Amino acid sequence: MNTRQWLETLVGFDTTSRNSNLELIATLRDSLEQQGIKSWLAHNKEKTKANLFATLPATAGANAGTTEGGIVLSGHTDVVPVDGQKWDTDPFKLVEKDGALFARGSCDMKGFIATAMAMVPEYIAMPRAKPLHLAFSYDEEIGCIGAPVMLEEIVKRGIKVDGCVVGEPTSMNVVVAHKGINVFACKVHGKSAHSSLTPQGCNAIEHAARLICAIRDFADGYKANGPYDQFFDVPFTTMTTNQIRGGIAVNTIPELCEFTYEFRNLPGMTVADIQARIDAYVKDVLLPKMRAEFADARIEIDNFAGSPALEAVEQAAITELVRALTGDRETRKVAYGTEAGLFQKIGIPTIVCGPGDIGNAHKPNEFVTLAQMERCEQFLRKLGKSLEAV
Incomplete structure (x- = not known):
């Protein structure tokens, strides 16, 4: 599926935090499995929700097949409620109008997940010397409850990565810190x-x-x-x-x-x-x-x-890479929280960069523009190519 099709599929699941996300997670897992990508799930205690972590091993050079190192693309699968909001369209059905895609979660943050999933076939075909990882969580919107369960499992399994990009909506600008x-x-x-x-x-x-x-x-x-x-x-x-x-x-x-x-x-x-x-x-x-x-x-x-605050290190490889790929050199720090601080807490250098304007999140008629989705796709393609074997 292309990015548009993935986004249409993802917003069709009502993953408001009070609901289960298992059907959405199963869709992601099954798609990856069909492409030969193994993943594992980390559930909540009730087994009603799950995080998904998948690794696309390196494909070329002396490191072909390795799963160590590389970059994590991270996003949360839950969304905020639509209760009491006046929507012009069905919030769980993707609608395109005036160069924008409307639906709950289109901006925050299924747009990023859709783009990452659409890029998987390209990533598999790239002669990458390092792996790429996908980390999709539950219950970010109610206090970042799900990601720690996944991160605990990452530590337990001894998974080592070089950096992480959390794709919260930043208008594809680089955010180096949040509260x-x-x-x-x-x-x-x-x-x-x-x-x-x-x-x-x-x-x-x-x-x-x-x-x-x-x-x-x-x-x-x-x-x-x-x-x-x-x-x-x-x-x-x-x-x-x-x-x-x-x-x-x-x-x-x-x-x-x-x-x-x-x-x-x-x-x-x-x-x-x-x-x-x-x-x-x-x-x-x-x-x-x-x-x-x-x-x-x-x-x-x-x-x-x-969730802990994020204070990215400018000299970190992931910061320098994302700045180079986006061309963004400004210092941006935001008051809203993300899961980035949790990744940093376990020793993974992390940056925040994703499609959409945070000002459109959580509101009725939430949307992400087609231009933002295209920028995200270009960014993720460049990111994959940055891992190619020389």
Whole structure:
């Protein structure tokens, strides 16, 4: 199949993160197998989702047949929901209009996966002295949950590669850094009581509100005082509370309040140091207030999802290669997260470069332009040729 046909096939699978991606993964695996390419899967605990990793061995020279070294092309197979969005077309059916391809995931990021899969026959035919690898993950959109399962297996199997390109939408420009993203679930446990007997209870919502305001104060401090990195579109670490629920009735003191918060940290700022400020506030300020009302009050905080920041090394071979192939020499750093930091964490030099504008991702009528897809195809072709035997 060509790139257009692959994209049409991939967007036809509703791989919203709440759903299984196994049917899509099976389609990729079967296509690769038919072309003589072996792959392995790394599943979630429930066996309802899977990552796929495949290697196209070197085809020429003294290294013919080797699977060591080479470059990984990485992408995630899940997409964000369309719930509540007003689409002009069926979001899971590819529609071409005015030089663009519309569908959920066309931009973020099935366009890159489609291009990589369409290139496989060419890659097989190229006299490459090094292998190419394909790494397709699940659940990136809900905190990069799937990729660590695959990366753990890569380490376990002793797979060695030279570099990785994560094809998130960058308009085919080079992104050398992005922030880390860390998502926390907080449960504030108080004591219920009839609201007419307020002193007999411990209001979980009100104490949760104190913690939420403290998180906002920390965020304001980073905005006002830094540290800063002016290459980022948002040049400081951000913190925000995004979900909250609690209470069972208008006349009952709530015993439980749950909320989630996240922070997106600049490279160089550790998750532990940022979270330590929140933990200190809980221990030294909030819990004493709560336990003065209810001795068994407690607060649980769970870091349930996240991905580390990326800070690519300019001198790394993969950075120099991608810059050379794209002709892009600008320094670009972005606030959104990707799986690139996870690859870098296990020692694989990584860069971000893929088709589409991130501003079109996650929106109704998501699209990728035909011109961007063509640029991606040209880039991946050049990348393959860069591995050819001399």
